[in-house]
Amino acid sequence: MLYREFDGLVLDYSRQNARRDTVEKLFKLAEAARLKQKIHSMFNGDRINSTENRSVLHVALRAPRDKVICSDGKNVVPEVWKVLDKIEEFSELVRSGSWVGATGKALKDVVAVGIGGSFLGPLFVHTALQTGKVCILANVDPIDVARNIVGLDPETTLVVVVSKTFTTAETMLNARTLREWITAALGPKAVAKHMVAVSTNLTLVEKFGIDPNNAFAFWDWVGGRYSVCSAVGVLPLSLQYGFSVVEKFLKGASIIDQHFYSTPFEKNIPVLLGLLSVWNVSFLGYPARAILPYTQALEKFAPHIQQASMPLYFPLRLRVSMESNGKGVSIDGVRLPFEAGEIDFGEPGTNGQHSFYQLIHQGRVIPCDFIGVVKSQQPVYLKGEVVSNHDELMSNFFAQPDALAYGKTAEQLLSENVSQNLIPHKTFTGNRPSISLLLPSLNAYNVGQLLAIYEHRVAVEGFIWGINSFDQWGVELGKSLASQVRKQLNSSRTKGESVKGFNFSTTALLSRYLEVLEILLPDKPLSLL
């Protein structure tokens, strides 16, 4: 049966372009690729991220206290829990109003600043847990920062700077901007009460001026895009929802870790999903995947799985795959003779149905992940209606996979008296693959399960393709070119130096930018804060 259940979750993969014997062959492929050994290597703390010489142990971040998971022969679980305990204590102090700001007032708002993995995971989980309005986000664009602190009072705001390296240009710029916002209003000493940090680089945290006692550590065996279960996500989310809620999220992820590690492949949800993705990408040649949650609360799930980047803002009152598997060489550095990775995109249903589904139904073949939830976070029954608004939403969740799988034939259209000229336009070939994943509800525990399923699915794909899913060298090239441009802008703006050392096209565009800026920028620099 192409249907699996685990711990309240249901996976239906009967609408793939794969038969039972295809799945059997994929298990053989897994065996040939030594998938089981690779999974065990990851959990054993082997340095499977070989280009960075690091273990990949995000599973340790959500392991129960008594579990033993070693990196370099040392059990890392006690260190993990030391930080979790510190977060619990700190977030309770802030939430109860015992931690006061520089002027003695309790803190009401949290602004968390980060980018990439230090942003998207917390944003996804925050958006999933929040039943009310989704908060506004801030980008490195100064106007966004300015807009997002409108209405916030430095006296009652806590800034959490989230950066694994504590060197990322965008994050550090935003952190400096917010430091200035706080110190201008409350004086330099206020940083101690209004700014905390999450990082692996505690030396730079201290250099920045944040008290090391107010820093929450994580470790180089946690990849940025796999860091939401570290202090990166746990601190801001505990400040927002309380530690006990975040603990449930960690438990949900941990139960999937155990399932992934020990369940035979035929019943192993992340393994089945990973193998089917490899089938779709490498054998059927479908380069994209649509992630379509039928719940608005998962609107930031697809961006997290893509691993895009933007800074974030969390009002306390009440906010992985393309970076991982977007590789062109094998783990041994040999150019791949096939395409790896897929283009992930998505929107919650039914919104997506009114924008890009036409392409999915009749244009390109794009395997779809339909994600549905049985119990709505906010059920609404209108007077006189038997079905709830949520049932209406879920009707679409059930209908769309069939529309894709079965399509509509010319014969059916003829029997419906559709006019001849419209028949080609209304014909749908069907045979378009999808999976359906049904969660019992969208509480913190289920969100943890969902996260871990997708994290491990990405790992399975990478293990089969023989690539390193845990490094991201492609990101570095853009960063170093941006830094050259920044230097040029600096020397042009301060010393009037002309643009040099770039290709013709960039030189022309950059010169034009500087020329127009000269005309448009007023004499005095604008302060947006």
Ligand SMILES: O=P(O)(O)OC[C@H]1O[C@H](O)[C@H](O)[C@@H](O)[C@@H]1O
């Ligand atoms: O947490 P940071 O060190 O500031 O890094 C933030 C992000 O930087 C880059 O974009 C990396 O590709 C991401 O994986 C990382 O999450």
